[in-house]
Amino acid sequence: MDIMPSAIIIDDSPIMRAQIAKLLELAGFTVAAQAGSADNLLELYEQHRPELVSLDIVMPGRDGATAAAELRQRHPEAIIVICTSLNTRDKIDICRRAGVKCYLLKPFNPDYAVSVFRRVLNYTREIPLPKFDDIAGPAAGRGTVPGR
Amino acid sequence: MKDLLAPDVVNSFLDVVVRYLRSTVGIEAVVATVGEPEPMEPTIAVALDFKGDVRGPVTWVFPRPIALELVRRLMCEPDPSPEFATDGATELANILTGRASEVLERHGFQCEFGVPRLHVGDLPTGITVRMATANGPIDIVLSMAKTGRFKRVD
Numbered sequence A: 001m002d003i004m005p006s007a008i009i010i011d012d013s014p015i016m017r018a019q020i021a022k023l024l025e026l027a028g029f030t031v032a033a034q035a036g037s038a039d040n041l042l043e044l045y046e047q048h049r050p051e052l053v054s055l056d057i058v059m060p061g062r063d064g065a066t067a068a069a070e071l072r073q074r075h076p077e078a079i080i081v082i083c084t085s086l087n088t089r090d091k092i093d094i095c096r097r098a099g100v101k102c103y104l105l106k107p108f109n110p111d112y113a114v115s116v117f118r119r120v121l122n123y124t125r126e127i128p129l130p131k132f133d134d135i136a137g138p139a140a141g142r143g144t145v146p147g148r
Numbered sequence B: 001m002k003d004l005l006a007p008d009v010v011n012s013f014l015d016v017v018v019r020y021l022r023s024t025v026g027i028e029a030v031v032a033t034v035g036e037p038e039p040m041e042p043t044i045a046v047a048l049d050f051k052g053d054v055r056g057p058v059t060w061v062f063p064r065p066i067a068l069e070l071v072r073r074l075m076c077e078p079d080p081s082p083e084f085a086t087d088g089a090t091e092l093a094n095i096l097t098g099r100a101s102e103v104l105e106r107h108g109f110q111c112e113f114g115v116p117r118l119h120v121g122d123l124p125t126g127i128t129v130r131m132a133t134a135n136g137p138i139d140i141v142l143s144m145a146k147t148g149r150f151k152r153v154d
Helices: A014-026 A041-048 A064-074 A089-098 A110-124 A132-136 B007-025 B064-075 B082-106
Strands: A006-010 A030-035 A052-055 A080-084 A102-105 B030-034 B043-052 B054-063 B111-113 B127-132 B138-142
Touching (some): A006 A041, A052 A064, A052 A110, A064 A080, A064 A089, A102 A110, B007 B127, B054 B064, B054 B082, B064 B082
Antiparallel strands (some): B043 B054
């Protein structure tokens, strides 16, 4: 029996967590845990060992870029997708140095976000992920949230 | 007196806001006034504080229908509960501030902003912009001031 890959979502916005959870499920993940801050990210990761961590940057307490660096230092195998509205070069650089693979800019194009999550899923199954710049570049910002 | 943002920076900031209001909540907005706006119907005010080369808050005042439109779109919920309006306003302020902060970086300001907070009471002083939309006006108060360590090179 196939076991679905799991993900955890760290974002201080409940409505963003709801949207990301839906997109992850469409991409084939189960959501193992959600939290509104990154303060307990290490514990959550060690408890659930997810295939993917969706992480916001600007949050109460520890910011996502710092949390990503700490998580990757302890668990270099952790695959993190940053989901944020912040697109400044210094934050992208911190995340890149921490080994973050993908940087998704809010507002998401849902189809694009699902495709990124699926590529991460494929990566965990030994299929190479596109280079960081493919995702952090202009493509990430082109997304729109379609109407109903 | 505080050294507020220059008009070209403000205009670029507002261009990004207009673009992302369109893509995020499907709303066409135009700058209606710059200055003291008339008070509006019950609204939600959200502030985010900048620090770095510019310091101080940007405050967003959204009509509830616009805040709920974001909730409707993000949660694929055709009729979201009004209690989600605050979450919608907070996230919309976060998205717009994040995307518009790219303008500040392009103009040479190294800065970051903090977690959105609900603003209660009178709006702060600053560059006050009212945007007209079909769903009611959006007010933006740019109270960020340049700090002394920033030297702009034109």
